[in-house]
Amino acid sequence: MTEEWRLLLTGANTAAKNMAIDRAVLTTNSQGKVLPTVRFYEWIPPAISIGYFQSLSDEVDLKMCKKLGVDYVRRITGGGAVFHDNELTYSIVISEDHNEIPKNIIDSYGRICGAIIKGLKNLKIDCEYKPINDIITNGKKISGNAQTRKQKTVLQHGTVLMDVDIERMFSLLKVPNEKIRDKLISDVKERVTSINNCLGKDMSFIDVVEAMRNGFEEEFNIKLVKGTLTDEEIKLTEKFEKEYFGSKEWNHKR
Amino acid sequence: MNSKSVYKIPNGKLLKINLNYDKNTNKIKEVIITGDFFVHPEEAIELIEEKLLNVKLDKINLFETIQSVIDENKIELIGLDAEGLTNGILMCLK
Numbered sequence: 001m002t003e004e005w006r007l008l009l010t011g012a013n014t015a016a017k018n019m020a021i022d023r024a025v026l027t028t029n030s031q032g033k034v035l036p037t038v039r040f041y042e043w044i045p046p047a048i049s050i051g052y053f054q055s056l057s058d059e060v061d062l063k064m065c066k067k068l069g070v071d072y073v074r075r076i077t078g079g080g081a082v083f084h085d086n087e088l089t090y091s092i093v094i095s096e097d098h099n100e101i102p103k104n105i106i107d108s109y110g111r112i113c114g115a116i117i118k119g120l121k122n123l124k125i126d127c128e129y130k131p132i133n134d135i136i137t138n139g140k141k142i143s144g145n146a147q148t149r150k151q152k153t154v155l156q157h158g159t160v161l162m163d164v165d166i167e168r169m170f171s172l173l174k175v176p177n178e179k180i181r182d183k184l185i186s187d188v189k190e191r192v193t194s195i196n197n198c199l200g201k202d203m204s205f206i207d208v209v210e211a212m213r214n215g216f217e218e219e220f221n222i223k224l225v226k227g228t229l230t231d232e233e234i235k236l237t238e239k240f241e242k243e244y245f246g247s248k249e250w251n252h253k254r
Numbered sequence: 255m256n257s258k259s260v261y262k263i264p265n266g267k268l269l270k271i272n273l274n275y276d277k278n279t280n281k282i283k284e285v286i287i288t289g290d291f292f293v294h295p296e297e298a299i300e301l302i303e304e305k306l307l308n309v310k311l312d313k314i315n316l317f318e319t320i321q322s323v324i325d326e327n328k329i330e331l332i333g334l335d336a337e338g339l340t341n342g343i344l345m346c347l348k
Contacts, residue, residue, distance in 0.1 A: 052296045055288045058270060078332075080267075080290035105294060105330060132267075132292070132333055149294055176260060254288050 005094075007213065007224035008039035015047035015073035016246035017237065018089070021229065022157055023076060023244070024236035025093045030151035033232065036094035038216050038224055040209045046085035047071035048172055051078045051146065055254045064172050074251045075157075076244075077146035079133060082159055083169040086194070088208045090116070091157035092216075100220050101154055109133055109147060111219070112156045116143055119215025120160070123208070125198045133158075140193040161194035162208060259345035267291035267333030273346040280311045285343065291334035298329040302339075311347060316340040 010021060018041055028034045050059050052075055059081045060072055070083075092112055094101055102108045113129040120127050120135070120142065127137035135143035145158030166189050175181050195203050213224055229237065244250040259271045272286040285306050293299050305323045309315055320336040323329065 051290050053288055053291060053293065053299055055270065055272075055286075058288065076296065078290070078292035078296065105292075105332065146292070148296060254286065 003220075003222045004225050005036040005038060005216075005220075005222050006034060006227040008037055008041075008227060008229065009209065010039060010041045010229070012042035012044035014045070015043060015049060015071040015084075016241045018043060018047075019049070019073050019075060019245040020237045020240035021233070022091045022093070022155055023240045024229070024233045025091070026150060026153055026155045027236055028230065028233050029093045029095070030153040034230060035227075036098060036222075037092070037227075038213075039091045039093075040212060041089050041091075042087075042205065043071070043084040043089070045069050045071050046083070047073060048081055048083050049073050049075050050081045052076055052148075053078050053254065054081060056252050059174055061172055061174055068172065070172055072251065073245050074253065075146065076150075077148045077155070077157065079144065079146035081173055082144060083172060084159065085165070085168075086161070086163035088160045088162060088205060088212060089157060090160070090212060091155060093153060093155050096149055096152045096154055105147065105149070106131055108154060109145060109156070112147075113143070113145060113158075115216040115219035116145075116158065116160060116212065117215070118218045119208075119212035120195075122211040122214050123195060123199065123203065125195065137193060137198060140191055142193050142195070142198070160208065160212065161192070162203060162205070163196045164192055164194040166192065257346035259342055259348075261338065261342040261345055263291070263334055263338035263342075266335070266338060269334060269338060269342045271342045271346055273343060275311060275346075281308050282306050282311060282343075287339065287342075289334070292332035293334070294330040294332070298323075298327060301327060302329070306343075311344065313340055313344060316343055 025037050110129045130136045133145045134141050143160045147156040255277045257273050261269045267290045269289040274284040275282050309319050317340045320339050
């Protein structure tokens with residue numbers, strides 16, 4: 001019989017709530033209370049997430065965020081700053097001991113990215129995993145990913161770019177030197193793409209979700225069954241939002 | 255004395271160091287390690303920073319201190335290593 005995992009479609013939420021939900025599911029799954037979980041989500045308002053080890057004030061122009069109504073949050077995962085707008089974000093939470101998850105961290109990135117790659121192939125976009133944490137198509141990045149392991153449980157989340165506005169992104173991120181801003185923007189334009197760019201047409205979020213859902217089912221030979229957050233997860237989400245992701249102390253800690 | 259460096263680790267990630275050191279003794283007073291790398295477990299970065307306090311700013315001392323914290327605590331660095339960290343810290347002196 002095909003193994004069943006939980007599918008969560010939590011819609012669009014604030015940055016703090018999105019990160020709190022991932023953390024809540026990591027907690028309940030690590031306690032064996034919920035199935036391995038795949039979640040698809042969006043961000044309202046658009047937001048910048050920074051990696052656990054990044055300095056918020058070094059990376060993000062907080063004044064510009066305020067002016068443009070863009071949210072920001074520090075993730076529990078490492079990696080770089082991401083501007084979340086016009087993208088599908090996924091997360092997967094699963095025991096480190098699950099037989100489908102390689103023990104080696106880089107190998108497990110590759111395996112989980114395999115689901116996204118199959119999802120993109122379902123949209124007729126040919127792509128490949130590029131270690132450490134990217135998925136590329138025709139040499140350009142279309143997806144960035146980040147993983148943490150806590151309480152013997154893997155959390156990996158990542159983006160699949162649906163559309164990309166590099167100028168807007170760079171107006172929100174600090175650059176080391178204003179003189180090279182234009183050069184940086186043109187470099188990144190050469191290196192980053194999106195689903196809409198690849199296909200030359202706009203895909204709907206729902207269609208991308210469906211493609212990715214199938215990608216996970218094919219990669220892991222499982223069935224994703226639609227579920228909801230448990231009462232405990234909802235409570236944990238509120239707790240983590242208040243104590244971590246919505247707090248100045250957490251977001252400014254580096 | 256406060257100093258900063260930005261160092262792209264060869265085949266790795268971008269490392270940014272904020273260093274405060276004593277110019278007379280050449281020892282670290284505070285170091286903050288930031289960047290887009292990965293450390294498992296994440297909290298271990300604070301341990302590395304702590305163990306670097308009062309360490310003399312020369313290549314061998316820095317490398318050995320960092321490598322021994324990594325080994326003793328089974329810390330896994332991705333996109334970063336002891337050599338890269340050492341280089342990033344020493345670049346603050348230039």
